[in-house]
Amino acid sequence: DQQVKQNSPSLSVQEGRISILNCDYTNSMFDYFLWYKKYPAEGPTFLISISSIKDKNEDGRFTVFLNKSAKHLSLHIVPSQPGDSAVYFCAAREGANNLFFGTGTRLTVIP
């Protein structure tokens, strides 16, 4: 059973606009959430994370929002750049346990 879900397999955005990638989870015990970015033929690379005690974390153009009551998190990229085109994976963890990954969303930023 998929505990972390990314329901949008793909997203296309114009350069300079905002990209919003969504992620839902079912396990209320998850307390740490991460976003990974993956280019073709490379492994996922860590992008940004958030602890369940926060509802927002920002790093440059990337902001992650967490809504615990809705079991939902989102990644905002502003402004989007062509180099942001990649597959984005949401991941979640409960305590010192292993990560559970979503199925990924392919972002295409159109120049």
Added chain:
Amino acid sequence: EAGVVQSPRYKIIEKKQPVAFWCNPISGHNTLYWYRQNLGQGPELLIRYENEEAVDDSQLPKDRFSAERLKGVDSTLKIQPAELGDSAVYLCASGLGLAVGTQYFGPGTRLTVL
């Protein structure tokens, strides 16, 4: 700083053949993970090592998969015999322990079983 190194990058074999993947983690990282990523899916954990000890191998299909991490550094993952359904990308990752947060992934080995 060198990243996680994996070899080979690509492997094509016929079903029932054995195959092995090798991983060299980032220096100083005591935790090592093997993941399998099927097409269109996210990575799924196969086994996690803390130093040389396999602390979580609950998702490793032990009838055909085996792994080792001698001396707590490099690791190998073996499949014997391979089946068609084993075609996937096998990712190795390393980190400083779960409590620290992030894992650093290697480029993966793409396995095709014919």
